[in-house]
Amino acid sequence: MTEMIRLTAAQMAEGMRAGEFTSTELVQAHLDRIAAVDGGDRGINAFLHVSGEEALATAAEVDKIRAAGGGGTEALHPLAGVPIAVKDLIVTVGQPTTAGSKMLEGWMSPYDATVIEKVRAAKLPILGKTNLDEFAMGSSTEHSAYGATRNPWDLDRIPGGSGGGSAAAVAAFEAPLALGTDTGGSIRQPGAVTGTVGTKPTYGSVSRYGAIAMASSLDQIGPVARTTEDAALLHELIAGHDPKDSTSLVDEVPAFAQAARRQDVTGLKIGVIRQLQGEGYQEGVLARFQESLDTLRAAGAEIVEVDCPSFEYALGAYYLIMPSEASSNLARYDGVRYGRRVLPTDAPLTIERVMGATRAAGFGEEVKRRIVLGTYALSAGYYDAYYGSAQKVRTLIQQDFDAAFEKADVLISPTSPTVAFPLGEKLDDPLAMYLNDVATIPANLAGIPGISVPGGLADDGAGGQLPVGIQFLAPAREDARVYHAGAALERLLAADAEPLWARAPELQTPAAQTAGE
Numbered sequence: 001m002t003e004m005i006r007l008t009a010a011q012m013a014e015g016m017r018a019g020e021f022t023s024t025e026l027v028q029a030h031l032d033r034i035a036a037v038d039g040g041d042r043g044i045n046a047f048l049h050v051s052g053e054e055a056l057a058t059a060a061e062v063d064k065i066r067a068a069g070g071g072g073t074e075a076l077h078p079l080a081g082v083p084i085a086v087k088d089l090i091v092t093v094g095q096p097t098t099a100g101s102k103m104l105e106g107w108m109s110p111y112d113a114t115v116i117e118k119v120r121a122a123k124l125p126i127l128g129k130t131n132l133d134e135f136a137m138g139s140s141t142e143h144s145a146y147g148a149t150r151n152p153w154d155l156d157r158i159p160g161g162s163g164g165g166s167a168a169a170v171a172a173f174e175a176p177l178a179l180g181t182d183t184g185g186s187i188r189q190p191g192a193v194t195g196t197v198g199t200k201p202t203y204g205s206v207s208r209y210g211a212i213a214m215a216s217s218l219d220q221i222g223p224v225a226r227t228t229e230d231a232a233l234l235h236e237l238i239a240g241h242d243p244k245d246s247t248s249l250v251d252e253v254p255a256f257a258q259a260a261r262r263q264d265v266t267g268l269k270i271g272v273i274r275q276l277q278g279e280g281y282q283e284g285v286l287a288r289f290q291e292s293l294d295t296l297r298a299a300g301a302e303i304v305e306v307d308c309p310s311f312e313y314a315l316g317a318y319y320l321i322m323p324s325e326a327s328s329n330l331a332r333y334d335g336v337r338y339g340r341r342v343l344p345t346d347a348p349l350t351i352e353r354v355m356g357a358t359r360a361a362g363f364g365e366e367v368k369r370r371i372v373l374g375t376y377a378l379s380a381g382y383y384d385a386y387y388g389s390a391q392k393v394r395t396l397i398q399q400d401f402d403a404a405f406e407k408a409d410v411l412i413s414p415t416s417p418t419v420a421f422p423l424g425e426k427l428d429d430p431l432a433m434y435l436n437d438v439a440t441i442p443a444n445l446a447g448i449p450g451i452s453v454p455g456g457l458a459d460d461g462a463g464g465q466l467p468v469g470i471q472f473l474a475p476a477r478e479d480a481r482v483y484h485a486g487a488a489l490e491r492l493l494a495a496d497a498e499p500l501w502a503r504a505p506e507l508q509t510p511a512a513q514t515a516g517e
């Protein structure tokens, strides 16, 4: 039973089809795992809400259809019955959506996000909602109003952010699949530091309808998984045109999973981005990155170097554009329409004072910092100097990518400059926290797809070993290429070792601790 949770999502689907186990058994095994490792003082805290009953009901439906046999099975989606966790920034009917904020504590959405409609239609049991930095602002999940999530590789370290809950849940075998959102790296960087896989799709290729808006021109929902193939399967399920999202592309959904099964990288041109390495990157991260390049070259890929001079300004541009859009998007939390309402303690009771009291109590420090930054950058006298200049930098970054993709099919870099850092280390230093995103942000500014796949382990500076992520980027609409390259590296690195995710340390469950005493 416990081994069932260690299968890949593709293997779980296969196991159910072959009649080895039912979806009910599979979901129950995951609920047991969540009960064992997620709670308590030293628990992972990946879940803000667990929806066991709903998940078991969906599983029972799948089992019933399958038990009816024959034609019934044909009607099921390939991932039917495989459980999934959902970042709590994505709205769900029947389950609370908090965005990791006190502002939405206990709020229930009256509608489902489009990706949730698709997940429900395909009958993937939803295990619950995962932890995140408040309104997806952060790189460590420590800015959650509901406590930090722990990294399953080292419980005293961060699981990345903002989607640390989804990544940690998948790394800790609490769920085989999860949904995340990536505005500046929140799917890829948590993937990197937890030894899992995460994809930021091409902007507009997965509907944003029902993803609580952070920075609308950058936000994308994407898949979180342990293997590239699993991420590709989930990506195929959630992608596609949606009339409810005005920036949705009308493209057909390509066969991502097929791309992830392609073995050969002979002749694949991989561009190393000169600006995304060197200073600021840990030695161990650079060593694994170099090994990945050598491995791909030995397998027949052609490694070239590309120059993206404007990337130097990417972080600066992002931290103007993102707060600007967020300051506008978050204006809706006013204590009037929905969510929390806090009344001022003294008279007079004006609407402005209700809004002020609500926003003062409902938002955490990082969210307030960004609202102030964004409001300032958009203010009349400064608009051109800040927001306007940042938009120009955005164009330069897109041009750098265009030039780079003339020379290479995909680009490669470390996903994050460091391995997971200790909880608390960067909490009081916003700039140090922002620097984690230096390699992931350019893709969001350009709207292109990116994936992070495990690239081995590196020293954590304290005698331990922690996962390193390798990022592949491709031109817009060419998401299949990041699956091809990511899966190739995954397979080449696993050739002489177990896949990284299978080597995550065994967690001390409360039950195991008692037994050991």
Ligand code: GLN
Pocket (backbone or CB within 6 Å): 136, 137, 138, 139, 161, 162, 181, 182, 183, 184, 185, 186, 187, 214, 322, 437
């Ligand atoms: N860490 C980045 C930030 O804090 C990215 C956030 C995200 O992608 N949601 O803005």
